Amino acid sequence: MNKPLIELENVFKKFGQKQILDGVNLSIYRGEVTTIIGKSGVGKSVLLKHIIGLLKPDSGRILFKGQPLSEMKKSARQVFKSKISYLFQGSALFDSLSVVDNIALPLREKQSLPAAEIKKRIRNIMQQLDLSDIDDKYPSQLSGGMQKRVALARALVTDPEIVLFDEPTTGLDPIRKNAVHSMIADYQKRFGFTGVVVSHEIPDIFYFSQRVAMLEEGRVIIEGTPKEIQQATDPEVQQFIRGLESHRDDLTDMHTQLQGEKRFLEEMARLQRHQVVFSIILFSIKNMEEINEAIGHAEVQTVLKNFSVQTLNNLRITDICFRYGLDKILAVLPNTDIDQARMVFDKLTKELKAEDIIGVRPYPEFCFSVDAGFAEAQQDSQIEHIVAIAESAQNELFEFKVC
Amino acid sequence: MRFADAKTTLAFLGRLAISPIQEMGRIAIFFSYGFFHIFSPPLQISKIIEQVYFIGTKSVFVICLTGAFTGMVLGLQGYYTLVQFGSEGLLGAAVALSLIREMGPVLTAIMVVGRAGSAMAAEIGIMRISEQIDALETMDIDPVRFLFSPRMAAAFISFPLLTAIFDVVGIFGGYLTGSILLGINPGIYFAKVQSSVLMKDISGGFIKSLVFSAVVTTICCFQGYFTHTRAEGFGAKGVSHATTSAVVASCVLTLIVDYILTSFLL
Numbered sequence: 001m002n003k004p005l006i007e008l009e010n011v012f013k014k015f016g017q018k019q020i021l022d023g024v025n026l027s028i029y030r031g032e033v034t035t036i037i038g039k040s041g042v043g044k045s046v047l048l049k050h051i052i053g054l055l056k057p058d059s060g061r062i063l064f065k066g067q068p069l070s071e072m073k074k075s076a077r078q079v080f081k082s083k084i085s086y087l088f089q090g091s092a093l094f095d096s097l098s099v100v101d102n103i104a105l106p107l108r109e110k111q112s113l114p115a116a117e118i119k120k121r122i123r124n125i126m127q128q129l130d131l132s133d134i135d136d137k138y139p140s141q142l143s144g145g146m147q148k149r150v151a152l153a154r155a156l157v158t159d160p161e162i163v164l165f166d167e168p169t170t171g172l173d174p175i176r177k178n179a180v181h182s183m184i185a186d187y188q189k190r191f192g193f194t195g196v197v198v199s200h201e202i203p204d205i206f207y208f209s210q211r212v213a214m215l216e217e218g219r220v221i222i223e224g225t226p227k228e229i230q231q232a233t234d235p236e237v238q239q240f241i242r243g244l245e246s247h248r249d250d251l252t253d254m255h256t257q258l259q260g261e262k263r264f265l266e267e268m269a270r271l272q273r274h275q276v277v278f279s280i281i282l283f284s285i286k287n288m289e290e291i292n293e294a295i296g297h298a299e300v301q302t303v304l305k306n307f308s309v310q311t312l313n314n315l316r317i318t319d320i321c322f323r324y325g326l327d328k329i330l331a332v333l334p335n336t337d338i339d340q341a342r343m344v345f346d347k348l349t350k351e352l353k354a355e356d357i358i359g360v361r362p363y364p365e366f367c368f369s370v371d372a373g374f375a376e377a378q379q380d381s382q383i384e385h386i387v388a389i390a391e392s393a394q395n396e397l398f399e400f401k402v403c
Numbered sequence: 404m405r406f407a408d409a410k411t412t413l414a415f416l417g418r419l420a421i422s423p424i425q426e427m428g429r430i431a432i433f434f435s436y437g438f439f440h441i442f443s444p445p446l447q448i449s450k451i452i453e454q455v456y457f458i459g460t461k462s463v464f465v466i467c468l469t470g471a472f473t474g475m476v477l478g479l480q481g482y483y484t485l486v487q488f489g490s491e492g493l494l495g496a497a498v499a500l501s502l503i504r505e506m507g508p509v510l511t512a513i514m515v516v517g518r519a520g521s522a523m524a525a526e527i528g529i530m531r532i533s534e535q536i537d538a539l540e541t542m543d544i545d546p547v548r549f550l551f552s553p554r555m556a557a558a559f560i561s562f563p564l565l566t567a568i569f570d571v572v573g574i575f576g577g578y579l580t581g582s583i584l585l586g587i588n589p590g591i592y593f594a595k596v597q598s599s600v601l602m603k604d605i606s607g608g609f610i611k612s613l614v615f616s617a618v619v620t621t622i623c624c625f626q627g628y629f630t631h632t633r634a635e636g637f638g639a640k641g642v643s644h645a646t647t648s649a650v651v652a653s654c655v656l657t658l659i660v661d662y663i664l665t666s667f668l669l
Contacts, residue, residue, distance in 0.1 A: 092535050095533070
């Protein structure tokens with residue numbers, strides 16, 4: 001395993017009489033998104049503030065590339081600070097500066113770039129985050145969601161290597177929320193930054209995180225891949241995850257991944273007991289990143305929502321649809337062999353209309369293209385295995401495209 | 404039990420003595436850090452100009468107004484006192500010296516505290532409670548250098564100029580009551596102004612206004628900057644407390660420092 005980029009070793013922090021961090025140990029690896037979950041008030045934000053140095057631990061160490069922050073020389077610390085960005089829970093925009101000045105501030109103050117280059121970078125980031133026509137507005141004139149995106153623009157404009165997100169989606173509607181999640185995943189892929197996210201959004205965080213850590217009573221009680229956390233037997237972890245997880249994905253109105261997988265297991269049990277066959281269809285949005293760039297993250301989420309609604313309406317009532325990741329939807333078709341699945345799918349493609357999915361707004365350079373793959377479940381096979389079969393069949397089978 | 408009581412009382416008394424000293428130490432460090440960073444490159448020229456406009460230019464009207472009335476009152480009071488000794492001809496000297504040595508620097512400082520100092524404390528206090536100062540820190544922008552240094556530099560430029568305006572307007576205010584209303588010969592009034600005011604008086608007033616500018620901006624910015632550490636009240640209430648104590652402390656301190664400076668300068 002590679003060496004962690006940031007390590008917290010036995011970090012303790014007390015506010016007054018209250019012990020907030022009680023010996024936190026956590027490793028954050030380069031190029032990964034690590035999400036910290038936990039109940040409100042367990043010190044998730046405090047933990048994040050320790051990483052960036054806004055708070056100093058009472059005892060314990062925080063290491064960056066194996067070097068303790070507290071022992072770093074001023075110049076080394078400046079290098080560290082120049083690589084890291086922080087997105088505040090309450091946005092923390094400068095309310096007496098306009099939107100453009102807010103985003104430009106870190107560039108103007110810390111980097112000696114020519115004015116034209118600064119302007120170009122601001123244009124770029126504002127376009128990507130869907131922030132047009134608000135250049136001269138002040139933060140208080142914007143909605144909460146927009147403020148959040150301006151704050152995100154300010155955090156990303158310096159091309160940071162590490163970004164700390166303190167509850168980036170609180171107070172956003174489902175479309176914007178999913179847009180922010182897809183943005184984190186997308187930028188993380190594109191720029192390769194290391195992300196640390198504090199969030200309550202279960203199950204969404206499992207789609208974009210590579211590692212998840214849960215904080216409870218000032219300690220990390222579990223740390224691992226999203227799969228490991230979801231399958232953890234610890235009752236505390238289970239209770240927390242179940243408690244927060246709704247049965248429906250709030251963007252697509254489909255089942256959540258966990259619910260869907262449960263239904264899959266039920267179908268598998270029926271197959272094993274009564275030999276009742278079932279199939280799956282896997283839809284993958286092929287060019288998610290490309291369309292994110294072409295029309296903006298929020299619009300993509302709207303398209304995805306429309307596609308989900310249309311798909312749900314046109315499948316049979318017994319079919320179960322659920323999100324299987326940021327850009328994947330899985331349909332489980334009970335009592336259906338692969339030929340019948342294909343018929344169901346043919347009917348679906350006939351019913352799907354471009355204008356229902358991409359809406360009335362014309363996007364000249366935009367194609368929404370979905371791959372679909374089928375697979376019939378075999379006895380004793382895992383969901384991952386069947387999905388892999390469906391995925392490998394995708395290229396040959398079908399491409400659904402609306403432009 | 405009694406021993407424990409005595410111990411807590413002792414600890415309380417100790418804290419009472421130590422905390423103001425600690426606070427003074429913190430203010431001194433805050434001042435020297437901010438002062439040093441006025442000159443650290445790159446110079447924040449545009450921010451300083453912005454603050455000169457806010458602290459200086461925008462205060463001119465209020466300074467003229469208070470200067471005029473202060474001079475007029477001095478003219479009135481001076482006239483009725485001097486006339487008893489038949490020396491009303493000295494009115495020009497009395498008005499000019501009291502203005503240049505004392506009233507000018509002190510009243511200018513107090514007026515600027517009310518107009519700009521309270522605004523500094525409130526603005527920086529709000530930035531503190533809404534995490535904007537933390538945001539600066541995460542961007543590796545030194546908040547003290549960014550917020551305090553330009554304000555102090557601007558105060559160093561504005562205070563002496565405002566004091567000069569106050570003095571001149573005040574002298575004309577004295578002329579208004581003394582000569583135009585009460586009939587002292589204008590020639591005598593201005594001749595006395597000219598002959599009694601020495602360079603020493605002007606430089607003394609100038610030194611005072613420089614010291615007051617440091618005192619006022621340091622106290623006001625310090626109160627705003629450390630709003631979050633106040634024991635009484637958080638959030639909006641914390642900011643209101645910070646603003647109040649910024650105004651009260653800087654006015655009181657201005658008068659105390661004025662006394663100390665006068666005793667050295669005379």
